[in-house]
Amino acid sequence: MKLGLYEYNILPIAEQANLLWEHGTYLQNLDGLGKRYVLYQLWDFFVELHYDADYNQIEKLRTFKSNRALEPYLNDINLADLLR
DSSP, X not given: OOOOHHHHHTSOHHHXXXXXXXXXXXXXXXXXXXXXXEEEEETTEEEEEEEETXXXXXXXXXXXXXXXXXXXXXXXXXXXXXXX
C-alpha cells in the first residue's frame, strides 16, 4: 500500500502512526523541553512526529514535502543511509 501525502493526512492519527511504523524510514530526531521531534521519510514525503516524553504519547504528526521544513535536521541527517 502506498499513499500520497493528502490521502495519508485524512486518516485517523492511530492509522497514520501504524503506517509510519510499518513503512517509514527513520531519519533523525531533535530533543528539547520534554519534547521530541522525530523525522521519517514515508513514500514521497516526510513525517515529523511530535512526541511528548513526559506523557509518553504522540501529540501530532506533521507531513510535508518542503525542503525548508527539513532545515532543522540537515546538519545531522546521514545522507548515505538514504541512498542505500
